[in-house]
Amino acid sequence: MSATKLDDKTLLWMYRTMLTIRRFEEQARREADAGKLRGMHSAVGQEAVPTGVCVHLRDGDYIFGTHRSHHHCIAKGLDIKLMMAELLGKATGTNKGKGGTMHIADIEKGMLGANGIVGSNIPVATGAALRAQVQGTDLVSVVFFGDGAANQGVLHESMNLAGIWKLPIIFVCENNRYAQSTPFEYAVAGESVADRAAGYDMPGIAVNGMSVLDVYEVAGEAVRRARAGDGPTLIEAMTYRYMGHFGADNPLMYRTEDEEDEFKARDCNRQLKGYLMENAIATEAELDAMDEEVLEEVAEATRFANDSPFPDPSELTTDVYVSYR
C-alpha cells in the first residue's frame, strides 16, 4: 500500500466507486445469464484502475474505453440506471439502446465511448488531447486499453504523435494478462508494455493495478504533467480479470485456479476496505452499510432498466446522419 496522504472524502469516494462497479458487474452478469443480453465483458477485479485514474479528472476531461468498459463509465460518473438500461437495449439507455454494452457513451459526463475494435479508440483519444492543446485548455484525455491492444500498430502511431506534440494524454494499459485466452507473456515481446514508452519520449510506468492507492499516485503525477503541458504518460496497470473474456467462456480453459486465487487474494476492493479500517477512516459496519446502499442503487437501476420500454421501431433509421438532405 502506498503512503500517499489522501483525504477521507476522496478515499471513501474511491471505495464507493469500486463497490458500485463490483455490484453493477455482478448484477449485469445476472441479467446476461437470464438471457437479456449476450456477450458481455465483465471488469470484476479491475475496479482499482479507472477509479485511481478518474479520481483526478474533472468536468471537461475525456475518457475513452474498450469493449470492457462498464468500470470506466462508473468511475467517470455515469448514471448506472442509464447504463443498465443500455445493457438491456432500452430506449432510456445512455445510447437509446443503439450501442449496448460495448459502446456506452455519455458526452456530457466526458465518456466518449466504449469501442469494440481493439485499439481503435487510442487515436481518437489522442485527438481529444489535440483539441485540448489547440484551444489552450488544461484539460486532459485518458484512454484505457488492454494488453491485447498494446500490439496494435495504432497505439504506436498515437504514442508517437502524442510524443512529438507533447499532447495532454494518459495512455492507460490495463494489463489483465489475457487477450481473450492469449497470455500477455506470449503476445507481448519483452513482456512489458510500459517499456515501450521509451521509444516515444514519454515516461512509461508499471504499477500494481490491484492497489487503488498505487494507481492513484501514478495517475496523479501523469495528470499533473499533462495539465502542465509536459506531455503524455504511459501507465501499465497490472491487474486481473476475474471472469471469462465475455462471460460464456470458462477461464480455467486457459489458466489455473492457483493463479486466479493468487490475484483474488490481492482483491482491490478488499485491500482498500482493510486500509480504511486500519486507519480508522471508517468502521466495518459503516463500510458494510455503504455496500447495502450500493446494492440498493444497483437494484433500483435494474428495476428502472427492466421497466423501461424498448426503442420505437422508427429509431432504426434515426441518427444515421445529423442531417441528410
Added chain:
Amino acid sequence: MVTDVGVREISYIQAFNEALTDEMRRDPTVMVMGEDVAGAGGREGFEDAWGGVMRLTKGLYPEFGPSRVRDTPISEAGFIGAGVGAAATGLRPVVELMYVGFYGVCADQITNNAAKMHYMFGGKVKIPLTIFAGTGAGTNSAAQHSETLYSLFVHFPGLKCVAPSDPYTAKGLLIASIRDDDPVIVFNNRQLMGLRPEGHVPEESYEIPIGEARIVREGSDVTLIGVGYTTHVCRQAAADLEAEGYSAEVLDLLSLSPMDEDAIVSSVQKTRKVVIVDEDYPRCSMAGDISALVAEQAFDYLDAPPRRVTPPHTSVPYSRPLEALYVPNKDDVVAAAHEVME
C-alpha cells in the same frame, strides 16, 4: 461426387473444421493463424484451449503443432500482412479475421497488397492466401460486430470472395479457396453456425468451384437470389410461397467474385421476376450489382423491375427489437415476391 448412401449431417462449424484439417493433412504448406485459433498461446497444459472464437480451428493445434497453427497477438495489420508475405513466398496461409468489421485495421494489407501484387508485378507473384471472417447481425452484438461488408471486398479486382450458405458449401468452398492461387475471402455468417445441420456433407474431400452459383430449389414463377445466410431465408420464403401455390426458384450465389452471371441471367429469363436478398448495407451492394446485371442483360424478359430486399441504410442496432427489424426475414421476401408477381 456423393458416394455415401446415408445422409451425413454435420454442423457448419464441423464442416469448416473438417475442410481445414483435410487440407493441412494433404498439403504441408497450409498453415493457420489468427487470434486464439488455438488459444492460451501454447501454454503447457492448456493447448488448444479455445480453437478460435467460433471454434472453427479447434483441434488443429494438437495435430499440427505450433509451427503451422499460430495464435497471434491482436495485430490484424501485422498478421494479415504476414499472411500475404508468406503466401507470396511459398505457403498457403489460412488466416482468421475474427469479425469482418475488423477489416479496417488491416485494410491496407488486403486491398493494396493481397489484391494487387499479382497484377502490379506483371503476374509474376501469386498470393494463395485465404482469409475467413465472421459476418452478420442477429446476435445482439451491435454495430461493429454485426456487419456483412461483401461489397467492400468484391469492389477490389484481384480478390475472390465466397459466402457459404450451409455446411456442405462451407466445406467445399473452403477447400477450393485454400487450393486457389488467388487471395480468397470466405464470409462465414454467424447465424448459419447456430442452425441445426441439414443436408448431406460427404466425408471425403471435395471442391465447390469458385465462380459458380447453384440452384437449391427449382421454380418457375419467381427467382429468389440469396447470398450466404439469406439463401436460408430464401428457402424459407420459397416454402411459404409454395403453400400459397407459387413456384419459387432459389439461386444460392456462393461466389461473389467472380460472380456467376450466366446462372443469374438464365434463371431470370426463365421466371421473368427476381427478388435479390442481401444482408449487407444496401448502397453499392451485391444486391445493387445483381439488379444492374439483370436490368442490362435480361431486361426484355422481365415482367417487373428487379426487387431488392436488404436492411435499411443504417448501422446495425444493438437493441433486439430493432435488430429484428434490420435483418431481412422470410416475410420480407414473401412480400417482395408478391410485389413482383403482382
